[in-house]
Amino acid sequence: MPTTLKNEAAIVGIGETEYSKNSGRSELALASEAVAAAIRDAGLSPSDIDGMTTFTMDTSDEIEVARAVGIKDLTFFSRVPHGGGAAIGVMHQAVMAVATGSAKAVVVYRALNGRSGARYSEGVSGGPTTSDLIHWSWYMPSGLMTPASWVAMFTQRYMHLTGCTSADLAEICLAQREHAVKNPRAFFYERPLTFEEHQSARPIVEPLRLYDCCQETDGGAACVVVSPEWAKDLPNKPAVIRAVAQGAAGNQESMTSFYRPEIAEIPSMDIVARQCWEISGLRPDDIDCAVIYDAFSSIVLWQLESFGFCKKGEARDFIQDGALRLGGRLPTNTHGGQLSEAYIHGMNGVNEGVRLIRGTSTSQPEKNEHVVVTAGVGIPTSAMILGQS
Amino acid sequence: MAISGKEREAFEKKLEAYVGLDIGVEDHSRNPINAAMIRQWCEAMGDENPIYLDSEVASGSAHGGIVAPPAMLQAWILGGVAMAAGEDDPADKQRELHRLFDAHGFTGVVATNTEQEYLRYLQPGDTVRARTVIESISEQKATGLGIGYFINTRSVFKDQNDDEVGSLTFRVLKFEGAEVPAEASGDSGEGSPAGPPQRIKPALAHDNAWWWDVIETGELPIQRCAECGVLRHPPRPMCGECQSTDWDFIRSTGEGEVVSFVVIHYPEVPGYTYPLVVAVVELSEGERFVGNVVDVDPGDVSIGMAVQASIELVDDELKLPVFRPVSV
């Protein structure tokens, strides 16, 4: 029995649909296509898969996807809550299943009609009285009801304490757009962004402007996780999972943890980062590039601090001089991220992490020994470190 | 679900045939531009600009005499009472195009944009006629109202000398789903429930309803553990310090300080006024509360600002604590 999750599993296949504003088909269709593509990419057949995991927010049941794709008997299935915070939580489930033998090959997926269907930007509102709705009732009557508004509240405080400005946020958006311009999957493929455009864009929820906010996308993404031993026999270069972890710090509310002594930080990701270093035995210096969850530009800064790439409050200095761009200290979100590629709740980021290890990103950094991949923050969250076999 | 695959391809092929077509119907002014209709328009609009009605002032103005309000351009060619019957001219290609959309499930229609250009102001005695061309049909789009297509039409208005006097472009969305009347709605996609819009109400249940009951009395309550005395907000059934389920509450002074705040611009939800300031406020008792800061320019709100709560009606029905800056 393993004592940690280090090197116990590898990602051997990735797949996705096209990313668009109007898929013209059901979320189940998107999930099935992404899953089938990931299995194909892994060099496996659907009947090899015996485990499945996704987000609680996904509308496509594991068993429905399994039937659609032709996956047969399952020995493991599970779901992870809290929206984008689940992005690597699902990987955590897959790795645990493979490491313990609960399943041999787990497919992880997420698919949504995030633009043509239910849009998160429209916010939470009425509906049946669930514990969720009672929670939001502390905020909705005052008009605080969208992810942008919740994240802006933390961002304002962070800017106040660190001196970070909207111009610093622009650097994150510009670096990622530079990557998206080269990525044919990206919504902003061949469409650059200038500093002036970022600064003059309309405010959504101050201090966040339009390009500080991710897109809303229709699409699906999936990957296949197996043991490193099996991975050796498969066609693709495996992305070995060096560490994977979840975290929810004390006094956590889903996205509105306004009641901690200091709200200019994200202690849940601190917990995740600490575990990632402990499990992998690696240090920030060992990481060559990163996929950092970016539903909003500001949340990238906090994660750089959580993982110790810089000190608390100093991320704005770290990202100067192109640290997040190709050739910089930590090329980040080389697919364009959710700001500029697509918003698939972080699953498209997992696939980009795998491409970075394989050396097939459209913005491929030279060094790619280790890659950090993270999930949504402000919520209970998760992250992993990928490495070469 | 919108049509897809081969069916969509065939449909879009048919649409293409309409792009660039003159709709085949010419509209013309049934009366020359005249003072009576201008007066009726100005009275309805409350427009007291003398260039439309007062020949003396108009003659002395840059316009050199009485002119018609520019926004009346289309009014000169509309059909009047006959429109109430709602009958289509069978020769009208625009109507034919709408019927084609209807037949493929895109039964909704909503006007989204209009643009007018006025080359000159019309004068009494002028006549106008307009021809309309279907300028473009968009690719299929996902909109707030559903999947659909935008149709752009452009009408060019000419006078009795065949000189162009202006143009009108009109953009409508034909979308899948419920019938929504033209002009009824754009972004919101909602009909219009009775009465003015209200704020979103809190959902009430066992652990929070008491708090809202106290708010109704004009007090701002903070839950307190009856065992160890620790305060907690938002309310929950157990004390995280001593695990006691006994509790009462204290009445907050409402004095506090802004810990952080946001200024919401988008989306605009009916019932709220934008830009909308929402703050996390630390009350003097040490607990935090999230609420609006009112009667202040959003640019003047700052972290650390002293504020005072008061319990007020924020719409016709809901009482809520709101904060105002304390002048020092």
Next chain:
Amino acid sequence: MGETRRFAEVGVGDALPALPIELTTSLIVAGAVASQDYTPVHHDKKAAQAAGMQDVFMNILTTNGLVSRFVTDWAGPDARVTHLSVKLGTPNLPGDTMTLTGSVREKDDAAEAVVVDVTVKNAWGNHVTGSVKVILAAGD
């Protein structure tokens, strides 16, 4: 109706005086009739309700007329409107108030014209947003 406003005295960012207008059935019907628009939903409450609305609602021509008036009230009798462009939003219904606000977005020196951005709000949100280009009187 204000004084004639001269091109030279207007600056980018200048705000126009806000114009609140009470929405009555009379205004909505009078506007529809004055624009020769007899589409039933603009004068017949039953027809409007059959179309899913609670009451008659303002037609686009009336909105355009009021937006144009809002700008020329400010610009004065010598002004000449050349462009009017609006994006349509929430309907104008009786019992509500529409409030027109605007500010000068740009100055076209060659044409001695200004572009005014206009927002018209009602209780449900933006009734329309748009812009009006108007040639102002020359000189100072």
